[in-house]
Amino acid sequence: MSARDDILSAIRARRHERAPLPPVYGPPAILNIIDAFVERARLANAEVRFIDSVADVPVAIAELLRARNLPAIVHVPPSASQLPWDTAPGLTLGHTAPGPDDAAVAIAPFGIAETGTLAYPARADAPASWHFRAGFEIAIVRAGTILLHMEDVIARAKSAGLPSTVNFVTGPSRTGDIEQTLELGAHGPKALAILVIRE
Amino acid sequence: MNQDPRAFREAGQAALHDPGLRIALSRLKTHFALNRALAVERYGDWEALREQGCAIRDYALANLDTLLEQFERAVTARGGQVHWARDAKEAREIVLGVLRQHGAKTVTKGKSMVSEEIGLNPFLEANGVVPVETDLGEYIVQLRHEPPSHIIAPAFHLNKEDVATTFREAHTTLDPDRLLVERTELVAEARRMLRAEFEAADAGITGANFLAAEEGAVMLVTNEGNGDLTRLLPKTHIVLTGLEKVVTNLEHGAVLLRLLTRSATGQDISSYVTVMSGPRAADESDGPENFHVVLVDNGRTRLLGTEAEEVLRCIRCAACLNHCPIYASVGGHTYGATYTGPIGAALNPGLMGVGVAHHHPNASTFCGRCAEVCPVKIPLPKIMRYWRAREYASGLAPRTTVFGLSVWAFFARRPALYRLFVGGGARVLKLLARNGRVRAMPLMKNWFAVRDFPAPQGKTFSELWAARK
Numbered sequence: 001m002s003a004r005d006d007i008l009s010a011i012r013a014r015r016h017e018r019a020p021l022p023p024v025y026g027p028p029a030i031l032n033i034i035d036a037f038v039e040r041a042r043l044a045n046a047e048v049r050f051i052d053s054v055a056d057v058p059v060a061i062a063e064l065l066r067a068r069n070l071p072a073i074v075h076v077p078p079s080a081s082q083l084p085w086d087t088a089p090g091l092t093l094g095h096t097a098p099g100p101d102d103a104a105v106a107i108a109p110f111g112i113a114e115t116g117t118l119a120y121p122a123r124a125d126a127p128a129s130w131h132f133r134a135g136f137e138i139a140i141v142r143a144g145t146i147l148l149h150m151e152d153v154i155a156r157a158k159s160a161g162l163p164s165t166v167n168f169v170t171g172p173s174r175t176g177d178i179e180q181t182l183e184l185g186a187h188g189p190k191a192l193a194i195l196v197i198r199e
Numbered sequence: 200m201n202q203d204p205r206a207f208r209e210a211g212q213a214a215l216h217d218p219g220l221r222i223a224l225s226r227l228k229t230h231f232a233l234n235r236a237l238a239v240e241r242y243g244d245w246e247a248l249r250e251q252g253c254a255i256r257d258y259a260l261a262n263l264d265t266l267l268e269q270f271e272r273a274v275t276a277r278g279g280q281v282h283w284a285r286d287a288k289e290a291r292e293i294v295l296g297v298l299r300q301h302g303a304k305t306v307t308k309g310k311s312m313v314s315e316e317i318g319l320n321p322f323l324e325a326n327g328v329v330p331v332e333t334d335l336g337e338y339i340v341q342l343r344h345e346p347p348s349h350i351i352a353p354a355f356h357l358n359k360e361d362v363a364t365t366f367r368e369a370h371t372t373l374d375p376d377r378l379l380v381e382r383t384e385l386v387a388e389a390r391r392m393l394r395a396e397f398e399a400a401d402a403g404i405t406g407a408n409f410l411a412a413e414e415g416a417v418m419l420v421t422n423e424g425n426g427d428l429t430r431l432l433p434k435t436h437i438v439l440t441g442l443e444k445v446v447t448n449l450e451h452g453a454v455l456l457r458l459l460t461r462s463a464t465g466q467d468i469s470s471y472v473t474v475m476s477g478p479r480a481a482d483e484s485d486g487p488e489n490f491h492v493v494l495v496d497n498g499r500t501r502l503l504g505t506e507a508e509e510v511l512r513c514i515r516c517a518a519c520l521n522h523c524p525i526y527a528s529v530g531g532h533t534y535g536a537t538y539t540g541p542i543g544a545a546l547n548p549g550l551m552g553v554g555v556a557h558h559h560p561n562a563s564t565f566c567g568r569c570a571e572v573c574p575v576k577i578p579l580p581k582i583m584r585y586w587r588a589r590e591y592a593s594g595l596a597p598r599t600t601v602f603g604l605s606v607w608a609f610f611a612r613r614p615a616l617y618r619l620f621v622g623g624g625a626r627v628l629k630l631l632a633r634n635g636r637v638r639a640m641p642l643m644k645n646w647f648a649v650r651d652f653p654a655p656q657g658k659t660f661s662e663l664w665a666a667r668k
Contacts, residue, residue: 002283003283003284003285003289004283006285007267007283007285007442007494007496007500008264008267008268010496010500010501010503011263011264011267011500011503012264014500014503014504015261015263015264015503015504017261018261018262019254019257019258019260019261019262020258021258021447022251022254022255022258022451024450025248025251025450025454027457028242028243028244040467043467044466044467044468044470100390100391100394114467115467115468117468117472122479122483122485122486123483123484124482124483124484125484126484127484127485128427128431128483128485128486129427129428129431129432129485131424131427131471132424132427132428132431132471133428149453150453150456150472151450151453154449154450154453154474157474158414158449162414162416162474162476163480163483164277164475164476164477164478164479164480164483164486164490165430165431165473165474165475165476165479165483165485165486166473166474167427167471167472167473168468168471168472168473168474169470169471170467170468170469170470170471170472171470172470173422173423173424173470173471174422174423174470175335175336175386175422175423176230176352176422176464177334177335177336177339177352177353177354178335178339178354178357178359178362178382178385178386179223179226179358179359179382180226180230180231180352180355181230181382183382183383183386185386185387185390186335186386186389186390186422186423186424186425187333187390187393187394187397187423187424187425187428188423188424188427188428188470188471189424
């Protein structure tokens with residue numbers, strides 16, 4: 001018998017009762033979606049700023065880089081190439097994959113209020129690996145696309161046809177592997193900033 | 200370092216006298232246990248969440264065969280391939296076969312306990328494949344040629360000075376006079392060294408936290424982002440996992456995720472959670488071209504239908520280790536096995552055989568903290584008792600234990616004699632005590648070498664009980 005048949009018949013020989021399917025779980029209620037999102041994202045060491053419209057993104061990014069004394073260079077995936085970049089004249093755009101010290105932009109299709117998470121179902125114009133290659137990730141999310149729970153994002157992603165990768169990102173990369181003490185920037189970004197568009 | 204579960208007692212003695220390990224183990228309470236308690240409190244109705252998690256895992260185990268078949272169909276439909284391994288040897292050979300099929304010589308690895316369980320790394324090395332661990336803790340212990348000492352914190356037994364020494368010895372291409380003292384410097388150095396490995400690897404191997412049967416998807420949790428770089432950059436991605444990780448769908452995975460990260464590190468969610476299904480689609484710009492899942496049995500299905508079955512609910516959060524007085528005393532390496540602490544004590548006799556791992560279920564005070572903190576309510580002490588009974592039945596219990604138990608049983612069956620003996624014993628112990636503590640007894644030198652106990656106060660429980668009635 002093949003390993004597969006062997007294993008399945010071993011399971012069947014030992015299984016007697018079938019348990020009922022558990023009812024759908026209702027996570028604790030969230031009163032204010034945006035407040036919860038911001039609070040949780042900050043708790044996970046993300047910086048959160050509000051802007052009024054997409055048009056303000058380039059200037060806000062230039063300010064974020066300046067505030068951190070970083071060079072005015074940002075890597076932009078095709079999904080963000082249509083933003084009005086000429087509104088921030090000092091900013092240089094990179095179009096290649098970011099290196100471990102580079103800043104990169106990510107447009108998050110969804111946010112999750114429960115955990116302050118950004119969710120990215122993979123798309124052709126937004127490489128999934130950029131979330132882990134960059135040193136500083138600047139995520140952009142519209143307030144109206146912040147959903148309550150991970151289950152809500154899963155439902156949307158499934159109904160649109162589940163891509164091969166869905167990334168859920170909460171705060172920057174971290175490790176506690178040396179003396180159980182938090183260090184940011186293990187392999188992925190050392191910092192994460194989120195621009196929430198109010199409109 | 201102990202690699203033999205049968206040498207648990209000797210290894211434990213050595214661990215108790217290791218000063219560096221004492222410092223490392225003291226971090227269990229101040230870091231893991233504290234952070235978990237705070238996260239549980241923040242959540243709200245934790246008990247309802249545990250109930251749900253437990254029901255989700257029980258449903259999956261009760262329908263394991265159909266869910267695994269459904270998972271296989273869904274992975275195949277998405278262009279991936281599922282492999283089945285009866286035991287460790289089969290699993291190792293499947294992984295090597297897939298690597299050879301795709302011409303892979305270098306492999307980056309995300310954290311996987313199953314990989315440790317089946318001894319994958321030495322096997323790959325012996326067959327001309329270079330495996331590079333990329334989880335920081337796993338990377339550190341790989342450089343030191345040690346196994347991980349904790350399920351979620353592989354280098355838990357080390358202090359930063361040990362890590363600095365290890366990096367200086369391993370990273371010979373770097374300036375020997377560089378500053379390498381603080382944790383930040385150590386993390387930055389590992390980040391730099393490993394980024395090159397990610398870019399160069401032919402294949403990536405990760406574990407899985409949950410397998411979603413309906414979607415044919417793998418849910419993977421990391422904090423560092425190493426699991427994602429391992430999946431996304433190489434041409435081939437292999438997921439190596441125990442077959443019991445399957446659940447009904449991603450929604451069930453999302454519920455278990457709430458339990459997992461809070462129980463493990465006290466985070467509401469880990470930095471990265473990734474749902475991975477199949478190779479990259481034609482219209483996607485990133486991801487592997489080849490996607491394989493290796494489902495490993497290696498003794499798991501044998502536990503179905505036994506009194507130890509609930510151990511298969513485990514989601515590998517390590518909360519039971521972090522709250523265990525035995526683990527906190529002897530550390531992970533003492534077990535000489537991949538799974539340590541209470542979950543190791545409940546799982547290892549099943550996976551490795553009672554004859555090999557019979558000391559592990561005895562390494563418990565039965566304080567019950569492990570079962571209290573278990574997010575999926577595994578009755579760990581009950582399962583340890585089951586293995587102890589099996590040990591006794593197979594004649595593996597030490598002769599002194601068997602003799603002691605039979606003496607006790609003789610008296611316990613004769614209440615009058617028992618009361619007489621215990622009453623007399625309590626009074627003798629009171630005479631042996633100095634300053635209210637019993638510190639020595641004839642024939643028990645080893646036992647008293649590391650402990651004592653309070654002297655009996657006078658009357659026995661039976662006497663007090665009789666007096667109250």
